[in-house]
Amino acid sequence: MPIINKLIEIETEPKINIYNITPEIQDFLASTSIKNGQVLVFSRHTTTALAINENEVRLLEDIKVFLKKIAPESDSYLHNDLHLRDVPEDEPINAHSHLMAMMLTTSEIIPIVDGKLALGTWQSVLFFELDGPRKRTVFVQISGE
Numbered sequence: 001m002p003i004i005n006k007l008i009e010i011e012t013e014p015k016i017n018i019y020n021i022t023p024e025i026q027d028f029l030a031s032t033s034i035k036n037g038q039v040l041v042f043s044r045h046t047t048t049a050l051a052i053n054e055n056e057v058r059l060l061e062d063i064k065v066f067l068k069k070i071a072p073e074s075d076s077y078l079h080n081d082l083h084l085r086d087v088p089e090d091e092p093i094n095a096h097s098h099l100m101a102m103m104l105t106t107s108e109i110i111p112i113v114d115g116k117l118a119l120g121t122w123q124s125v126l127f128f129e130l131d132g133p134r135k136r137t138v139f140v141q142i143s144g145e
Helices: 022-030 057-070 095-103
Strands: 003-011 015-020 037-043 048-053 107-113 124-132 135-144
Touching (some): 003 022, 037 124, 048 095, 057 095, 057 124, 124 135
Antiparallel strands (some): 003 135, 015 124
16 A cells, blocks of 8 residues: 655744645545545644634635634743743743644544545645744645555
């Protein structure tokens, strides 16, 4: 069974942003000969996440508001006491971003059927930047036959 890997690179905008990476995954799948199997999508950062949901502008704004309510940037967090730990000079104050990421997930698995992602009508693979701007990578692995 072949296994093919790829990194998707994303240069993100400041703060919380949500990116639809479905087209990049579909393009990668189309470049392979895999007709049936699965795609693993894995976020490689502790302040990013993934979800499968609807890529609708107003819903995406609702999601951002919801995440900010769960872990407000203005709250006090021990992780933000940078003077109490050994950190690089450019270390951000970002405990809220780590906590938001924990409420989502770091990976998704999508079935491949007849050479296509078996997503539902309104489903998209969404990448969440919770601490931008940054250069990010998403690991994608396709396996099957």
